[in-house]
Amino acid sequence: VKATQGYRAGARAVSGLAVAIAAFGVSFGVLARSAGMSPWAAVAMSATTMAGSAQFAAVSVLAAGGGAIVAVVAGALLNARYAVMGLSAASALTGPVWVRLLLAQLVVDESWAVAQTGDGTLDRDRVIGAGLVLFGTHVTSTAVGAFGVGVLGDPTTLGLDAAFPAMFLALLWPHLGERQARRVAAAGAIVALAVTPLAPPGVAIVAAAGAAVVGSRWR
């Protein structure tokens, strides 16, 4: 009974985000198709990567004509934060190795945020409840976008290409309350713009990660 309450609390906490997640999912499905991916590949990426920004980054590289390795690296670097979140989640995700492996997949930005207990650890049941809602919404909406692409028409005509930087801006904004993060974000943007004309698509984003390493030494 206690676990069920935790699942429900987690699910409820992210339910307000469901519409936005679904909009991202549909947009991702559409963008993936316009980047030349098959609908099933788009759905499989949402199910296995389950991290909107990394998926958008990887597919944006493909859409811009970049190669597979650069696309994977661009997405993987965006997901490096999950190594940190995973560390804080480790103590809550108890069980055999295969259970830990599966539960760890449910730890994404939103489920990590709503499952905070306040002392730096996570509530296992809330991670599960929130994570399952996010997973279901993300995968289902990706399928809607990926298979319904002909119905929606050209995403560029609908301005959907501008939806991606807008989404990244919305995700970036909460980080900017902190002075060090503001400086790192500014440095990342400058490095990315400076490297764009010099390197294949996606490399600029990877290069901007250097700002984080340098910035972590700033005080």
Place this chain on the structure above:
Amino acid sequence: MSTGWIVTLGLGAVTIGVKALGPVLLGERRLPTQILAALRLLAPALLAALVVTQAFATGRDLSLDARAAGVAAALVAVVLRAPTLVVIGSAAAVTALVRLFV
């Protein structure tokens, strides 16, 4: 195998591994503080890079086009603390309108 599937499988495998790293391998152990500090700052650095490249870059070319107007609208929405859906919607709508009329 198509490029799309290679990226799907590659990124999926990397992400599953990264997410599982702490809970499966490290358990209670902690990384050096310096590494944690750098990883924590990856999000603002990379998100800012994504915003500017997707707003101003087409391949290797930098340009000011309809997307910039859309992102400006998104910035206004973000500053006004609008819901994410409104931020995205306003960017798409403004970009579409600029393409339609300009």
